[in-house]
Amino acid sequence: MADASSYKDKKVIGIGIASELTGLSERQIRYYEERKLIYPDRSKGGTRKYSFADVERLVDIANKMEDGMQTFEIRKEEMKQSDIRSKMLRGQLNAAFKMRK
Amino acid sequence: MADASSYKDKKVIGIGIASELTGLSERQIRYYEERKLIYPDRSKGGTRKYSFADVERLVDIANKMEDGMQTFEIRKEEMKQSDIRSKMLRGQLNAAFKMRK
């Protein structure tokens, strides 16, 4: 298994196609990246490349935006599991450390 | 099932990425299209869009070319089954019809 990644995770889709697939404007897609909700690859020249997984994520984001959720909340929701654990752990260690002072 | 097509058959890959994925030059890829070996979609602007299935097909073509096969033979090989049947059928009907004259 030299290449474990399936079609779904290959970053091969330009922003124009991503826009067509999701119904979102390119402006919206770039903005969600600015807000740290999506992480496309970049070509050497700097053009964005998305995977099908990214496209699905964008649709998911779009739905949440429609429900009135803000980018901030969507990002937060995403860090719920694994991410937040290490962060909380670090935070608690920090807190504990400070208390000892 | 409004959308039966999987990731594999969606024409979403630009020729630059297709070139990277296959190791073929853009020139080669365009040439194989000229020789009727591959059929990408086109954007409104005219840029070519390939699917992962197309990319695999290109790799397959590349292997056959390496084996010394010519585009003509590769194309012929592809029409072996279903295609050739209807064509042969038509040919035979034509032949039979002519004989009756």
Next chain:
DNA sequence: CGTGTAAGGAATTCTGACACG
């Protein structure tokens, strides 16, 4: 036959900013 390349143009994408709200 299959592929590289220079040529000129068109389509695509990028960033930073202004606007509205």
Next chain:
DNA sequence: CGTGTAAGGAATTCTGACACG
């Protein structure tokens, strides 16, 4: 906050042709 838009430039892609073989 989230998104549209005009602006200028850069990266990407397109076609037709010449070259070699």
